[in-house]
Amino acid sequence: xxxxxxxxxxxxxxxxLEGSDKTRIFIGAATxxxxxxxxxxxxxxxxxxxxxxxxxxxxxxxxxxLCYIEPLISIAKPGRPHIYYSDVTPELAAQLIxxxxxxxxxxxxxxxxxxxxxEIEGIPRLFDLPMLKPQVRIALRNCGIIxxxxxxxxxxxxxxxGLVKALGxxxxxxxxxxxxxxxxxxxxxxxxxxxxxxxxxxxxxNIKYVICNxxxxxxxxxxxxxxxxxxxxxxxxxxxIGAYSIGAGEGYIYIRAEYPLAIERLKLAISQMEEYxxxxxxxxxxxxxxxxxxxxGAGAFVCGEETALMASIEGQRGMPRPRPPFPAxxxxxxxxxxxxxxxxxxxxxxxxxxxxxxxxGYGTEASKGTKTFALAGKIVRTGLIExxxxxxxxxxxxGIGGGIPDGKRFKAVQTGGPSGGCLPESLLNLPVxxxxxxxxxxxxxxxxxVVMDEETxxxxxxxxxxxxxxxESCGKCVPCRLGTKQMLDILNDITxxxxxxxxxxxxxxxxxxINAGSLCGLGQTAPNPVLTTLRYxxxxxxxxxxxxxxxxxxxxxxxxxxxxxDKCQGCGICLRKCPSEAILGDKRLVHIVDQDKCSKCxxxxxxxxxxxxxxxxxxxxxIAVPSEPIPITPAKKGTEDSPESSVSDET
Amino acid sequence: MTAEPDVARELAEILSHYxxxxxxxxxxxxxxxxxxxxxxxxxxQRVAKFLRLTDNTVYGVSTFYAQFSFTPTGRNKVTVCRGxxxxxxxxxxxxxxxxxxxxxxxxxxxxxxxxTLETTACFGSCALxxxxxINKNVYGRVTTAKLAEILxxxx
Numbered sequence: 001x002x003x004x005x006x007x008x009x010x011x012x013x014x015x016x017l018e019g020s021d022k023t024r025i026f027i028g029a030a031t032x033x034x035x036x037x038x039x040x041x042x043x044x045x046x047x048x049x050x051x052x053x054x055x056x057x058x059x060x061x062x063x064x065x066l067c068y069i070e071p072l073i074s075i076a077k078p079g080r081p082h083i084y085y086s087d088v089t090p091e092l093a094a095q096l097i098x099x100x101x102x103x104x105x106x107x108x109x110x111x112x113x114x115x116x117x118x119e120i121e122g123i124p125r126l127f128d129l130p131m132l133k134p135q136v137r138i139a140l141r142n143c144g145i146i147x148x149x150x151x152x153x154x155x156x157x158x159x160x161x162g163l164v165k166a167l168g169x170x171x172x173x174x175x176x177x178x179x180x181x182x183x184x185x186x187x188x189x190x191x192x193x194x195x196x197x198x199x200x201x202x203x204x205x206n207i208k209y210v211i212c213n214x215x216x217x218x219x220x221x222x223x224x225x226x227x228x229x230x231x232x233x234x235x236x237x238x239x240x241i242g243a244y245s246i247g248a249g250e251g252y253i254y255i256r257a258e259y260p261l262a263i264e265r266l267k268l269a270i271s272q273m274e275e276y277x278x279x280x281x282x283x284x285x286x287x288x289x290x291x292x293x294x295x296x297g298a299g300a301f302v303c304g305e306e307t308a309l310m311a312s313i314e315g316q317r318g319m320p321r322p323r324p325p326f327p328a329x330x331x332x333x334x335x336x337x338x339x340x341x342x343x344x345x346x347x348x349x350x351x352x353x354x355x356x357x358x359x360x361g362y363g364t365e366a367s368k369g370t371k372t373f374a375l376a377g378k379i380v381r382t383g384l385i386e387x388x389x390x391x392x393x394x395x396x397x398x399g400i401g402g403g404i405p406d407g408k409r410f411k412a413v414q415t416g417g418p419s420g421g422c423l424p425e426s427l428l429n430l431p432v433x434x435x436x437x438x439x440x441x442x443x444x445x446x447x448x449x450v451v452m453d454e455e456t457x458x459x460x461x462x463x464x465x466x467x468x469x470x471x472e473s474c475g476k477c478v479p480c481r482l483g484t485k486q487m488l489d490i491l492n493d494i495t496x497x498x499x500x501x502x503x504x505x506x507x508x509x510x511x512x513x514i515n516a517g518s519l520c521g522l523g524q525t526a527p528n529p530v531l532t533t534l535r536y537x538x539x540x541x542x543x544x545x546x547x548x549x550x551x552x553x554x555x556x557x558x559x560x561x562x563x564x565x566d567k568c569q570g571c572g573i574c575l576r577k578c579p580s581e582a583i584l585g586d587k588r589l590v591h592i593v594d595q596d597k598c599s600k601c602x603x604x605x606x607x608x609x610x611x612x613x614x615x616x617x618x619x620x621x622x623i624a625v626p627s628e629p630i631p632i633t634p635a636k637k638g639t640e641d642s643p644e645s646s647v648s649d650e651t
Numbered sequence: 652m653t654a655e656p657d658v659a660r661e662l663a664e665i666l667s668h669y670x671x672x673x674x675x676x677x678x679x680x681x682x683x684x685x686x687x688x689x690x691x692x693x694x695x696q697r698v699a700k701f702l703r704l705t706d707n708t709v710y711g712v713s714t715f716y717a718q719f720s721f722t723p724t725g726r727n728k729v730t731v732c733r734g735x736x737x738x739x740x741x742x743x744x745x746x747x748x749x750x751x752x753x754x755x756x757x758x759x760x761x762x763x764x765x766x767t768l769e770t771t772a773c774f775g776s777c778a779l780x781x782x783x784x785i786n787k788n789v790y791g792r793v794t795t796a797k798l799a800e801i802l803x804x805x806x
Contacts, residue, residue: 032776035789067778219734222775257681257718258774260787298677299717301772315676317715376736376777383778414735450735450777464738468772474715579751579795601744603795 014156030063036070062230064144065384081114139346143230151272154233162352174245181356182368187341190434199328203336208248214255217301218417221448224342228262232269238345301472320520364390367433377450394428408453416445419525421532457554458537463491465529480523483514499545549620567614574604589629725767734773736780
């Protein structure tokens with residue numbers, strides 16, 4: 001079967017599906033959707049449909065990125081748009097089948113938005129929602145829209161037309177096209193992709209390799225997982241295009257074992273490609289032959305680094321080595337090798353499908369195109385987004401992400417994972433591109449973006465990242481192996497109230513040495529979280545060191561829980577819930593926290609009824625409490641009915 | 652405990668899928684880990700022989716990667732995410748509470764071989780932070796109060 005035939009079949013299959021006279025129901029079933037309960041919906045929906053004897057198409061799609069309101073389902077009745085519903089419980093799913101599929105009430109009160117032709121009164125367009133409107137989805141173009149397990153869905157949406165176009169061009173012209181697009185490596189460094197390919201193509205030798213780096217190890221990052229789960233063929237097509245341009249006959253996808261669903265979908269996608277003649281000898285009748293295998297990582301963060309990754313594929317300890325020689329000259333088994341990250345490969349297929357000029361129309365002069373980000377932490381709308389470069393942090397966090405939950409105040413945003421830094425409120429208007437983030441002391445990184453609020457202690461965050469890099473340091477370079485250990489010890493001391501004024505200088509000195517004395521990115525950038533928190537949140541370090549106080553009330557060694565004697569009503573809830581049995585008291589007696597037993601878990605604060613508000617968490621101050629339970633001060637009469645007002649009035 | 656002949660049979664079955672190329676070391680060890688739950692010493696020696704590698708090399712590689720364990724693991728694997736998003740949303744409290752409930756520390760297995768407690772850098776399910784994974788089931792937005800229920804479901 002020629003590709004034209006494959007495509008026309010896929011297109012008719014897609015059109016038949018879209019124009020079907022049956023209702024179509026799609027469930028977002030990526031890892032995050034599944035964790036939120038998506039798989040249980042299949043059964044409920046099928047059962048309900050069977051009950052009413054209704055035939056419908058029920059399928060799964062990837063993640064559209066609205067992770068905060070998963071699970072999501074969409075229902076499209078014949079000739080009508082797809083209507084999306086969020087936070088779908090099994091009960092709600094059954095209700096929606098009843099109301100919309102059977103009784104034709106689309107429930108605008110429950111609907112999130114609609115896509116496709118036609119509109120339904122009272123339901124906004126999905127892509128007009130504040131989280132989606134500012135986005136430009138290129139790498140993620142099909143995520144949440146197609147069935148990732150059906151190659152025909154991908155082909156019907158221009159899939160593999162980029163490869164067909166590339167195969168009709170000279171290999172070097174394909175590289176030129178990518179160069180012209182301005183695409184930079186989306187793994188974090190932003191190095192021009194087309195140029196990287198050129199180095200490898202020009203390297204002497206007949207045997208060359210391409211690698212897809214899917215060892216997404218940054219904590220707080222899930223772009224690659226979502227993309228591979230939602231649209232694996234977009235990535236695979238990119239790999240083929242790159243291999244053709246470089247002259248590589250073999251390729252590897254190095255993916256972390258923690259992503260079982262992504263691995264499963266990649267395996268399936270590869271077998272589908274083989275079936276269609278998109279892998280193997282003489283791909284689509286051309287002279288280009290290519291073999292692709294999956295290698296699973298075994299749990300080592302440093303393997304995200306190019307040279308360590310290749311060592312791991314070769315079956316060795318995943319330790320980096322000095323460069324030069326660069327992988328383009330001597331990589332896997334000593335052969336010229338080109339490594340790009342998942343998102344880069346997906347952007348490559350889009351660029352070949354739609355042209356370099358189209359792609360470079362997005363972004364800024366210096367940073368072209370789009371970038372995906374995983375929004376997480378203390379933010380209202382967590383999820384996966386893709387935005388044009390040059391957008392400000394504020395537009396991302398407050399526009400797309402909806403700001404900080406529970407009325408709390410924004411404190412910092414962490415970009416670039418353990419290699420990046422924490423940026424403060426004063427930099428929220430910073431346009432996001434490779435250069436500006438680096439100037440601010442952070443990095444773009446692979447796309448993790450963790451938002452922190454007033455309850456996050458920045459010294460603790462720095463300590464957290466150092467714990468991570470210290471743990472993941474492979475041990476080859478002494479400054480990284482031992483330097484991070486020393487930095488971590490100092491940070492532990494500071495968060496435990498044992499910090500000394502000279503610690504700040506020591507941290508800065510060590511940072512310089514670790515940066516200068518480490519072979520790979522892990523060590524070179526490990527001090528970044530400490531340096532940026534020192535630069536922007538120096539006052540928090542000072543408070544910990546000089547006043548033994550944690551302003552965010554987060555460092556357990558520096559906080560104390562007290563029960564205010566004038567507010568405690570002796571209800572006993574905290575006493576019963578305390579896991580450490582650290583609360584003394586009895587009915588109608590003021591309760592007391594036994595500070596020697598208290599594990600600072602905060603359960604008492606969580607469970608104390610809001611109308612009493614008797615438990616407080618403080619740092620750097622002492623509150624006078626009785627040494628043993630005494631009779632309570634009874635609340636004023638009538639407080640049972642209006643508790644909020646009176647209790648605080650008394651103080 | 653698995654009897655010795657079973658281990659030999661399992662290993663032979665695993666090795667039958669491989670050609671003996673040195674680059675197959677990690678995939679073989681991953682299969683053994685998956686099947687047996689840990690890497691027994693004699694198995695590592697046999698793998699070394701199969702790939703014509705020294706015992707040292709196999710030991711060096713297997714101790715480098717976090718995925719491999721050298722003592723038997725429990726029937727249920729509880730993995731707590733310590734990613735950034737989980738951290739800022741109280742992941743440390745969750746880990747402490749699980750440690751208290753199971754009576755073991757991170758990296759340990761209960762004496763009755765029921766539970767092994769591990770942590771991972773990040774599951775990439777940050778939107779649902781804090782996350783706990785029990786035997787490949789992902790539990791999101793975990794609270795200390797929800798833990799009792801989640802842990803019993805595993806049994």
